[in-house]
Amino acid sequence: MASAWEHFGEVANILQLTGLNAVALVSLIVKAANRARMHKKNCQIFAQHVKMIGNLLEQLKISELKKYPETREPLEMLEDALRRAYVLVNSCQERSYLYLIAMGWNIVYQFRRAQEEIDRYLRIIPLIALLDNARVKERIEEIQKDQREYTFDEDDRKVQNAILNPQPSENDTIILKKNLSCSYPKLPFDKALRKENEMLKVELQRSQDHLDVDQCEVILRLIEVTENAANPPTEKASPVKSSQKLESGKAEKSFEKSPEKVHHQTSSRRATISSGHKEASTAESNLQDEWHADLLGCCAEPYLCVKTFLCPCDAFSKIASVATGKQMSSAEACNEIMAYSLILACCCYTCCVRRKLRRIFNIKGGLFDDFLSHFMCCCCALVQELREVEIRGAYGPQNTRTSPPRHQHMES
Incomplete structure (x- = not known):
């Protein structure tokens, strides 16, 4: 896309401008700028800049200047640049509106490049040396100072x-x-x-x-x-509404013809809803994957903390009963703890029970976390597990939380 400026020189209608000199080309650029549909502001700015050059060239005898090779070649290059500039300005009227919009900044860059090219050729022309005219020199300086800014309009x-x-x-x-x-x-x-x-x-x-x-x-x-x-998409009737109307009509007819069938459908719908309740409760249980009791929450219940510290077997028996699914007395728990303590594996045994408890309650964690919890503070870990059992209502009526069902429906 950056080479689009060179492509303008290859447009067919540029051949029609071959016989025109620089002054005539400037006049055409000004007229084309007044007819522009797009980039109107840029076209007007560019036309004003080129018009300054045209006023200067009108004072020169271009036919005389073309007799000398040192001035003929720069003038011809200037005329070529003006021809391309005319095609650029004229394209803002003749080309596709959507194309000019989409190529917005590309067109802006072409305006900037066109002005730079024209000014470069203008500086090459040794006008000052040939004419020795102070007014011409001042005009050239004014042209060089006239640096226009081209941009893409916000609209x-x-x-x-x-x-x-x-x-x-x-x-x-x-x-x-x-x-x-x-x-x-x-x-x-x-x-x-x-x-x-x-x-x-x-x-x-x-x-x-x-x-x-x-x-x-x-x-x-x-x-x-x-x-x-x-070809905009035509609005169609909502398929949901039409299907609802169709189903309601069928339901009315079927109710008139066969009440037993309607009762059967209602029962099946209730069964579907109840199964949905079970699935929802199952999903809800899968989401319960965090400890409700904090590991350092033993400070919130100092009595339970002291009781567990003095008699850990009682707390452990309650936890093990829930984790293993078998009733375990305090004496059995004490025997198990003492037996594993002889081989220095008490923490390993209690953390295995903690792992089973996590699996039952579907709580996040790993074997290393379980071992670390019991190794650092076995009493804190036991208090956390016992509070978790009581909070979830898996053991004992105390501290159990009751809540209404999440899904309720009325049966007629």
Whole structure:
């Protein structure tokens, strides 16, 4: 896309400008700027700058200057640059509106490059040495100081975002329709779209001839935009509403004909709902994967903490009964703890019970976490496990939490 400025020189209508000198080309550029549909501000700025050059060239005898090789060649290069500049300004009127919008910043860069090229050739011309005219020298200095700024208008930028949006919204469509109608005030919207589509296909052919892949992709996207805007999706009736009406009609007829069938359907629906309740409760239980009791929460219940510290077997028996699913007395728990203490594996035994408890309650954690908890403070770990058992209601009525069911339904 960066080479598009060179492509302007290859346009067919540039041949029609071959016989015109620099002054005539400047006049054409000014007229084309007044007719521009897009980049009007940039065209006017560029025309004002070129007009300054034209006023200077009018004072020169160009035919005389072309007799000398040192001035003829720079003048011819200046005229070539002015021809390309005319094609650029004229394209803001004749080219596709959507194409000019999509190529917004690219066109802006071409204006900047055109001004730099013209000024460069103007500096090469040894006008001062030939004419020795102070006024001409001052004019040249004024031209060189006249540095114009070219930019992309904010309104045009919004249109560019709207047409290049891969998922256009309703607001984007409104923006496109509004600006395209302003660009073609004498044409209805559908005819303007068809004209844009035809012009975009011409632009696509040019880009394909120049092997400009990036520009081809943009133009194909613009063609798609025109086709989608020309054939908007028709609104259809909601399938959900129609299906609901159909089902309600069938239900009324079936109720009149066969009450038993309706009762059977109602029962099956209730069974489906109840199974959904079971699935929801199962999913809810799968989500209960955190400890409700904190490991250091023993300080919140000092009595339980002291009791567990003085008699850990009683607390451990309650925990082991829930974890293993078998009733274990305090004496059995004491025997187990003493036996494993002889081989220095008491923490290993209690952490294995903690692991079983985690699996029953589906609590996150690992074997290393269990061992570390019992190794650092076995009493704190036992208090946490005992409080977890009581909170979840797996053992004893105390401290159990009651809550209403999450899913309620009324049966008729």
